[in-house]
Amino acid sequence: MPVTDFISTLSDNPYFGAGFGLFGVGAGAALLRKAFQSSLILFRRHYMITLEVPCRDKSYQWLLQWMTSKGARQTQHLSVETSFEQKDSGLIKTKYDFIPSIGTHFFRYGRTWIRVERTREQHTLDLHMGTPWETVQLTAFGRNKNMFFQILEEGMFYMKINKFFTWSLPLGGKPASGRQASAPTSRKLETFEDEVPITPIKRSTVFQLPPIDVRKTSNDHLPICSVSNRNSYRVA
Template sequence: MPLSDFILALKDNPYFGAGFGLVGVGTALALARKGAQLGLVAFRRHYMITLEVPARDRSYAWLLSWLTRHSTRTQHLSVETSYLQHESGRISTKFEFVPSPGNHFIWYQGKWIRVERSREMQMIDLQTGTPWESVTFTALGTDRKVFFNILEEARELALQQEEGKTVMYTAMGSEWRPFGYPRRRRPLNSVVLGQGLADRIVRDVREFIDNPKWYTDRDPVKYQGLGRLTFSGLLNALDGVASTEARIVFMTTNHVDRLDPALIRPGRVDMKEYVGYCSHWQLTQMFQRFYPGQAPSLAEAFAGRVLQGTTQISPAQVQGYFMLYKNDPAGAIHNAESLRT
């Protein structure tokens, strides 16, 4: 049989025609699927931008708080419960909703952004005991500015929550992490020190902060023999090679004569101030602060009566004494002699 007749016979065979059609359709679909996958990969590589932030990064908590503000329509949420203890001792509960693990979409600066929060249940952070997490942002285009704007906005939002407050840090492995919630910062004038002492400390701190290059150019003098000290790790942490820059350390002691001279030598400790018993000026300032609106002459009378018999009165004693006469400044003056007993 000629080849042309054989091909015509196969063509007219209904079984062969149906099988060949199915193979052709399947092949075409497979090629189309593979082509779509390759096209999607190429599109994401050249026309989309992605940012991944792991849970260990400092900005991770900022971004979760930022997402809470910008994904108000998200229906899949996770809750973070925390307890906040106020200065009065009262404890309140705080609930914060954040997007749950999965995919979320937000509209930001004129474009849609896909946010994927993933959680690896088989990987655990050994320091916190929590599953390993990450959040990934995906947006159309190749401009990274949108991610810089998101990070900057999240950072500003976090700083606003800490502005004017004191943040406590605790050592967590090889890094420092915030401990608890920011506390309300006490005003400087609430601590009554000797006349001019607080101003000198603040002036020295501000001078240090405003002149970092001056201190960098005049590197601290190197002393030999530090490695032989039993507390060399502390000394190296203060001003060694691995010490942190732009850091201010305050040290207090009741027995300065018992400290090793290497710890408080010039160059390591730039300023020393003695905080002793209350002076006449301190007593007047404490009286005026505890009893605002009273005449300055009453404060002078109180200080004079206290210092008539002794000069060894500590600020803690005076504060405890004022607590006995919260609303009775005249009684505090009249019984001032009891402070000396």
Template sequence: MGLTEVVSGLSDNPYFGAGFGLFGLGAVTAMARKGSQVGMIMFRRHCMTTVEVTCKDKSYNWLLQWITSRGARRTQHLSVDTSFVESDSGKITTKYDFQPSVGIHLMNYQNVWIRVERTREQRMMDPWETIQLTTLGNHKALFASMLEEAREMVMAEHRGKTVMYTVLGTEWRQFGLPRQRRPIESVVLDANVSRDLVQDVREFLDSSDWYRQRGIPYRRGYLLHGPPGCGKSSFISALAGELEFSIAVLNLSDRSMSDDRLNYRLADAPTNSIILLEDIDAAFVNRETNPQLEAAYQGLNRVTFSGLLNAIDGVTSSEGRVIFMTTNYLDRLDPALIRPGRVDLKQYIGHCSESQLLEMFDRFYPDAKAGQAAEFAHSVASENVDVSAAQVQGYFMFFKNDPNLALSNAWRLTRSTQ
């Protein structure tokens, strides 16, 4: 019997024509579709391995960099990530990193083919991204090896460098390219200031058990204050390199920053990082001495003063945290902000002393004749003029390779500050 005869017979059947046949076909079709869906689910569950990594996970950026350089490096569907860095000297460095774009890519890792799907959707203010890795068979160990290799690759790139982080939207993001670590000896501070600060931070990092045994919150705050250009920010950068830490910069003037967001950002700051609040006096004023100025500042920031205090040492504040604040004007800070528990150590970093001038000359001109450094330091210090480390360094730049000219023209340095 042919297909035409079957169709003709069905059309002549009174039950089929009454709708029972159409209902039956629909039921069979629905069951077949449902069966195929269940079968696909069972196949994926037992015969496939899928790993999803979201942009909130620490390993997301590691995996994306690894896929770019080693995994799907031959893909022709790319998106660009541009890094733009301007150094203090004005030199601009631009780097273009191409990454697999949103969509599906295929790659081979350890002789196993892996389907890579990168997706992006808009949620609230920031895009939400995921990377989904799928392969046939049970390959949990394969993906664990891949993530570890991605971590090691990124860590190798950052080894010997200091990574800067800033808050972008609702999360910490790396800012610019990793910088070469600055030797702690390159920042010349007065007397034993540098040594004492480094020793204090190291002692804190090694004393977690001591804090917990005594029920003391395990966190420490530092305030560096003094005139501009004297080495506050430079020391923090060098300290991060000495400790092999990163620096997480918080901008309290950011209009997208609120009390809740500040609390979350302090809680999920990158591990092994120094949290830096620069020019804290520019964000809040002393309520006792400047009540009118405080009223003028209200509304400019979404972060309130009480919100900042609670984020630093409130009941929800995180532990194991090192915070550095800097200011040029100590008298403008509210006493509640710099009380013990929020600021545990205050350190003044001022204009260059004679010993600083001598050490800076020696470091800048290691081949200078004996006695020239002392003569230069005494010549500048005898003028009783305040000079900052930045001014001295800028002066030395005019005579990069000639200590004799730097010594004979020392009067120019003191005259330029008057």
């Protein structure tokens, strides 16, 4: 039988036509899938930015607490972190913070949505802390890496605010337009200035705190902060 007759016979066979059609559809789907995966890899490489923070890095806890204050409290999956602080008088103060749990979370920073993925390796331990190894990965659209620098700076500032300040009413008990902060009396002003530098903050930051002046009172151990102009911090 000539080859042409054999091919014509196969083309007239409905079963062969159906099988060849299925093969063509499968091959086309595989090519489309491969092209989509390659396009996704190129898109993530050139049009998305990623930041990975391991648990041994000092900014790890800053970032988790900052994300909670930014909007992670709205999620239904949280973890609790309890800390103890013993004062000079022997009084132990207990404090707990909510942080995003293991998994995937989303929050908005400015006009950008950020995907947060917190992972925990059960078979890998942090030898320094004796806890399972954890990482937090932030992923966002765009190519502006400065956004991650701003997030880390705001997380550090948020940590220092929680560590050194106690928000209260102004002196005399009269309300004011701004908030007044007082640091713990057990720390001197010099230590406060060394560990918490007074730096300008943009109005667009998540805290939206008014700038402050730090002034010594008759007691050198107690710095009082009052509202200043909205452009800079000044240390009196």
